[in-house]
Amino acid sequence: xxxxxxxxxxxxxxxxxxxxxxxxxxxxxxxxxxxxxxxxxxxxxxxxxxxxxxxxxxxxxxxxxxxxxxxxxxxxxxxxxxxxxxxxxxxxxxxxxxxxxxxxxxxxxxxxxxxxxxxxxxxxxxxxxxxxxxxxxxxxxxxxxxxxxxxxxxxxxxxxxxxx
Numbered sequence: 001x002x003x004x005x006x007x008x009x010x011x012x013x014x015x016x017x018x019x020x021x022x023x024x025x026x027x028x029x030x031x032x033x034x035x036x037x038x039x040x041x042x043x044x045x046x047x048x049x050x051x052x053x054x055x056x057x058x059x060x061x062x063x064x065x066x067x068x069x070x071x072x073x074x075x076x077x078x079x080x081x082x083x084x085x086x087x088x089x090x091x092x093x094x095x096x097x098x099x100x101x102x103x104x105x106x107x108x109x110x111x112x113x114x115x116x117x118x119x120x121x122x123x124x125x126x127x128x129x130x131x132x133x134x135x136x137x138x139x140x141x142x143x144x145x146x147x148x149x150x151x152x153x154x155x156x157x158x159x160x161x162x163x164x
Contacts (some may be wrong), residue, residue: 001053002056003056003105004054004055004057004080004091005034005048005052005054005057005080006053006055006060006080007051007052007053007078007079007080007084007086007154008049008050008051008053008064008067008076008077008079008080008158009048009050009077009079009130009156009157009158010022010027010048010049010050010051010067010073010075010076010077010130011046011047011073011074011075011076011077012039012044012046012047012048012072013045013046013047013075014041014044014045014046014047015072018047018072019038019047019127021070021072022051022067022070022072022073023036025063025067025162026051026053026063026067026072027064029066030061031054031059031063031152032053032054033052033053033055034049034052034053034054035050035051035052035067035088035154036049036050036051036052036153037049037050037152037154037155038050039155044096048076050153050154050155050156052153052154054071055145057079060062064078065074065078073099079156079158081148082158082159082160083158083159083160084129084156084157084159085130085156085157085159086154086155087128087129087130087154087156088089088128088129088130088131088134088152088153088155088158089126089151089152089153090105090126090127090128090137090140090149090150090151090152091124091125091126091139091140091148091149091150091151092124092125092127092146092148092158093122093123093136093146093147093148093149093157094122094123094124094125094144094145094146094147095121095126095144095145095146095147096121096122096123096144097121098121100144101123103144104125104141104144105122105123105138105164107122107140107141107153108127108128111127111129111133111136111137112136113126113127113128113135114125114126114127115123122147123135125141128147130138131145131154139142139160
């Protein structure tokens with residue numbers, strides 16, 4: 001079987017140590033987490049963890065069974081084959097000397113990104129979107145010289161009302 005990308009939305013108890021237990025369960029089985037994001041939900045006693053992992057179907061099934069056994073897990077939703085919305089936040093620190101600054105700002109505007117910091121010879125740009133959008137922006141900014149990139153993890157939510 002070949003590995004494929006699996007997207008999980010895990011609703012968990014919002015307390016110390018829960019993230020460590022969930023991540024430990026996955027990593028102990030030898031899987032690398034491609035993306036991980038966690039934050040509180042509309043209910044302050046619960047958090048949502050979005051996990052993207054590469055695994056074959058059989059191994060992924062084992063991961064989900066083990067996660068569902070954890071007392072701190074309220075609900076696990078596999079978004080992989082569902083219709084879902086996925087987003088990520090990226091900060092780009094880009095070389096932007098005065099003579100090139102307007103070109104870099106134009107690229108940011110094209111991608112509906114925000115300039116969040118201005119230095120003497122660089123700009124910091126905040127962008128959100130899909131992986132394809134952010135990669136396209138990165139490719140264009142690379143010609144100006146990207147000094148640093150930092151990303152959140154991807155977050156995802158089901159398009160339909162049966163969400164976790």
